[in-house]
Amino acid sequence: MKIIPGGVCAAKGFKANGVHCGIRKNHSKKDLALIVSEVPASAAAVYTTNLVKGAPLLVTKRNIANGKAQAVICNSGNANTCNANGIEIAEGMCALVEKALGISAGDVVVASTGVIGQPLDITPIAQHMEQLSAGLSEDGSSAAAQAIMTTDTVDKQIAVEFTVGGKVCRMGGIAKGSGMIHPNMATMLVFITTDCAIAPELLQKALRGDIQNTFNMLSIDGDTSTNDMVTVLANGMAGNPEITAEGEDFEIFMKALNTLTVALCRCIAGDGEGATKLLECTVSGAADMATARTVAKSVICSSLLKAAMFGADANWGRVLCAIGYSGADVDVSKIGVSFRSPKGEIPVCKDGAGIPFSEEIAKEILLEKEIEILVSLGSGDCTASAWGCDLTYDYVKINGDYRT
Amino acid sequence: MKIIPGGVCAAKGFKANGVHCGIRKNHSKKDLALIVSEVPASAAAVYTTNLVKGAPLLVTKRNIANGKAQAVICNSGNANTCNANGIEIAEGMCALVEKALGISAGDVVVASTGVIGQPLDITPIAQHMEQLSAGLSEDGSSAAAQAIMTTDTVDKQIAVEFTVGGKVCRMGGIAKGSGMIHPNMATMLVFITTDCAIAPELLQKALRGDIQNTFNMLSIDGDTSTNDMVTVLANGMAGNPEITAEGEDFEIFMKALNTLTVALCRCIAGDGEGATKLLECTVSGAADMATARTVAKSVICSSLLKAAMFGADANWGRVLCAIGYSGADVDVSKIGVSFRSPKGEIPVCKDGAGIPFSEEIAKEILLEKEIEILVSLGSGDCTASAWGCDLTYDYVKINGDYRT
Numbered sequence: 001m002k003i004i005p006g007g008v009c010a011a012k013g014f015k016a017n018g019v020h021c022g023i024r025k026n027h028s029k030k031d032l033a034l035i036v037s038e039v040p041a042s043a044a045a046v047y048t049t050n051l052v053k054g055a056p057l058l059v060t061k062r063n064i065a066n067g068k069a070q071a072v073i074c075n076s077g078n079a080n081t082c083n084a085n086g087i088e089i090a091e092g093m094c095a096l097v098e099k100a101l102g103i104s105a106g107d108v109v110v111a112s113t114g115v116i117g118q119p120l121d122i123t124p125i126a127q128h129m130e131q132l133s134a135g136l137s138e139d140g141s142s143a144a145a146q147a148i149m150t151t152d153t154v155d156k157q158i159a160v161e162f163t164v165g166g167k168v169c170r171m172g173g174i175a176k177g178s179g180m181i182h183p184n185m186a187t188m189l190v191f192i193t194t195d196c197a198i199a200p201e202l203l204q205k206a207l208r209g210d211i212q213n214t215f216n217m218l219s220i221d222g223d224t225s226t227n228d229m230v231t232v233l234a235n236g237m238a239g240n241p242e243i244t245a246e247g248e249d250f251e252i253f254m255k256a257l258n259t260l261t262v263a264l265c266r267c268i269a270g271d272g273e274g275a276t277k278l279l280e281c282t283v284s285g286a287a288d289m290a291t292a293r294t295v296a297k298s299v300i301c302s303s304l305l306k307a308a309m310f311g312a313d314a315n316w317g318r319v320l321c322a323i324g325y326s327g328a329d330v331d332v333s334k335i336g337v338s339f340r341s342p343k344g345e346i347p348v349c350k351d352g353a354g355i356p357f358s359e360e361i362a363k364e365i366l367l368e369k370e371i372e373i374l375v376s377l378g379s380g381d382c383t384a385s386a387w388g389c390d391l392t393y394d395y396v397k398i399n400g401d402y403r404t
Numbered sequence: 405m406k407i408i409p410g411g412v413c414a415a416k417g418f419k420a421n422g423v424h425c426g427i428r429k430n431h432s433k434k435d436l437a438l439i440v441s442e443v444p445a446s447a448a449a450v451y452t453t454n455l456v457k458g459a460p461l462l463v464t465k466r467n468i469a470n471g472k473a474q475a476v477i478c479n480s481g482n483a484n485t486c487n488a489n490g491i492e493i494a495e496g497m498c499a500l501v502e503k504a505l506g507i508s509a510g511d512v513v514v515a516s517t518g519v520i521g522q523p524l525d526i527t528p529i530a531q532h533m534e535q536l537s538a539g540l541s542e543d544g545s546s547a548a549a550q551a552i553m554t555t556d557t558v559d560k561q562i563a564v565e566f567t568v569g570g571k572v573c574r575m576g577g578i579a580k581g582s583g584m585i586h587p588n589m590a591t592m593l594v595f596i597t598t599d600c601a602i603a604p605e606l607l608q609k610a611l612r613g614d615i616q617n618t619f620n621m622l623s624i625d626g627d628t629s630t631n632d633m634v635t636v637l638a639n640g641m642a643g644n645p646e647i648t649a650e651g652e653d654f655e656i657f658m659k660a661l662n663t664l665t666v667a668l669c670r671c672i673a674g675d676g677e678g679a680t681k682l683l684e685c686t687v688s689g690a691a692d693m694a695t696a697r698t699v700a701k702s703v704i705c706s707s708l709l710k711a712a713m714f715g716a717d718a719n720w721g722r723v724l725c726a727i728g729y730s731g732a733d734v735d736v737s738k739i740g741v742s743f744r745s746p747k748g749e750i751p752v753c754k755d756g757a758g759i760p761f762s763e764e765i766a767k768e769i770l771l772e773k774e775i776e777i778l779v780s781l782g783s784g785d786c787t788a789s790a791w792g793c794d795l796t797y798d799y800v801k802i803n804g805d806y807r808t
Contacts (some may be wrong), residue, residue, distance in 0.1 A: 051734050052728030052756075082724055084757050116721025117758040159560070290517050304803055311804030316521025320486055321630050324456030331455050352456075353488050354521040393797045399708055400715030 007141030018147030055086025067200025274394030411545030422551030459490025471604025678798030
C-alpha cells in the first residue's frame, strides 16, 4: 500500500475538471466539478439518513440502482435541497452531461452542496458545460476538489496504489466537508475512483462496511447534513480478475479503501469550520465495537471538550462527562484517560478518578495541532477511533452569517 | 396564580443564606449556600442520567429515600465528582449542617457544582458554617441564588402564590446553570421550596411529570452534566389539607410548579454560557408528544442554527436540517417554519420548501433578545416547546479556559 499523487485521477481511465460557472458570486472560487471514467464503472454509494434529503441524492440513488455509473457532476454554492423543482434541476444536470459527453444521463452521479432552500438556477451550469468537459484531464483532480469546496479552507485529495491478482491497482478520492458534519450512514461529499475490477455488490459491501469505522466516526458540529454522500466508481481498467466474492483480494481492496477514507476523515476533521486542531479519540478496552464507537463519538462531539481543546486546557472531567452521557454501558471506575500529541503523552485519569499531573506539560502537549484523546475502558479488547476538531471563535463567525 | 418576590424564601418557614467560604479564589463571589425549613418537609428529587454521577447526588438520593428533608447545602466552584473521597466529603457537608442547626444529617440535601475531578477540601466549608447559619434569613434567597452560580451571569429566582384547599400557598425556586446543560431526566441545580402540604409520593409524581416538558426540554450545549438535580421541599406550613391524591388540588399544584419551572428554564436558557439571545422553539401539529418534543429539542440543539441566530441570519434550512436528523417520523412536505420576536413574525418555509420573504424584516426580527422558532408539522394536535440560546464567541471563550 503506497500513497501516490493524482487524487481522483490516479486510477487508470479517470479524468476530472472544475470550473467557476457562476453559482458562487466570487469569481475566483470554482463551483462546478466533473469526474468521468473512460468506460462504464461499477458504482456504489451511501447517503445521509437525514429525512430531509437533497434532490440530487434521490436522482443519484435511482441512477446507480443498477450498480453502474460513468460520471460524477457536482456543484457547490447551492445544495438544491428543499426546492420545489429540485428533482427537475438534478435530472437536468445529468442531461447536460449526456449532451456534452454522450454518457447516458442514467449513468451520472449528481451532487450539490451549499445553502439549503434556495432554488438552483441551471443556466450557469448549462453555459459552462462545454468549458468543463473540454478541460477534462488526468491532472484535473485538484480542480475538481476545489470546485466542491464550500467553507473548506483546503482541498482534500488522496490516492493509494495496491496490488490485486498480480495487477497494480490505484484508488483515489476527493472530499469536501467542513460544517454540518455529523454523518450517519454516510457523510459529506466524497467521490472515490479506482481502476480495480470489482463487482457492484462487493463494492457496495466494501463501502458500507468501511464507513462504520471512518466517515460515521467523524463529527464537526453534530449536524447531519441533508446532502451527504460517498460514492465509489470502479472501472476495472487495472485488468485484475474482477473481485466477485470475499477473500484475499477483497481484503486488500478493503484495506486500500480504509487507508483512503481514514486519510480523508482526518483531512475533513482537521479542516472543520474554524478548527485550529485535529482531534482523534481512540477508545480501547471496550467490551464490544458498538461501545467503543459510541464512547469515541460522544467524546469527539462534546462542545465543552472541543472548547477546552481550543484553549489547550487538560480538562479531562469533560471527557468523563461525555463518556457518562454517551449511553454506552461502561464501568466508570475502570476508565483511564490520557492526552497525546507529537510533544508526548500525559495520563490524567485512572480508575475513573483524577491523578496528579503537570499542567505545564499538559499544556505543551495540547498546544499542538493534532491531539489524541486516549480512553481505556478496561473491559475488553475492542478499539475504535473518532475524529473531530476544536470549537473556536471562527466556527461561530463562519456560521453566524453563512449566507451572506 | 401570581408571581411574587422572595424566591426560595417566599414560602412560609423557609430561610436561606449564601456566603463566600473560599472554595473559589475570587473573594467577591459567594460559593456556599444553605436553605432550611422550620419543620421537616416532604422531599422529591430528580437526578442526571449521566453514568458519571457526582458524589453529592448519591448521598442526597440516600438521604431523601424516605421522602423527607429539612435543609439544602450546596457549594459552587467544585463539583466533588470523580474524586476518590467524594462520598466522604458530601456526607461531611451534611454532618456540618447537623452540627450547626441540629437537623439530622440524614435530612439534608447536598449538592456541588463546578470543576469535575479536583478533590474538594471541606475545611473552608467547616470554617464558615457558623457564619452561614447565623445569617439565615427570610431575605436570604438572593444570597443563596448567588452562591450556587458558576459561569452564570445573573442569579435566577422566581416565586408564585396560589390557593389550595382555601389556603394561600407559596412556591419559590432558585436555579443555577449556564453550561454543560442538556438535561436528561433532571437538570442543573434547581432548589424549589413550598409551604403547600403534599405527600412525598405526590410531590415526586408532580416533579417527574413536570420536568418532561420543562428542564428536559432545555439545552445550552448538548452536554448532560454529572451533577444535575432538581429538588423540591414542601413543608406544609400553608396549612392546606395535605394533597394525597390526584385531583383538583394536585392540578393546581402542578400548574404552580410548571409556572415556576418554565420561568427558570427561560432564565437558564437566556443566561446560557456566552448567550446573547434566548431561543424558544415551539413545535405544533405533531402526531404525538414524543414527536413534538424530539423535534423541538433537535432544533434547539443545532450548533449551526444557534450560530445563525447569533448572527441574526434567517437561515431556516438549518431548522429543516435539524428536524430531518432528529429521528422523529415527520412528513417533510408538510413542515412550516416562521421566526417571531417582539418585532413581529415572519414565515420562511411552507410545505417543506422556502417561500419568498424580506431579509430586512427577518433581520430586524432576529436582532431581538428573545426569538421564537415556530415549527408546524401539519400532522396532529400535539405541541411542545424547548429552550436554548445562541452559540457565540463568548461560549468558546468561557469554555476554552474554564479551569483557570
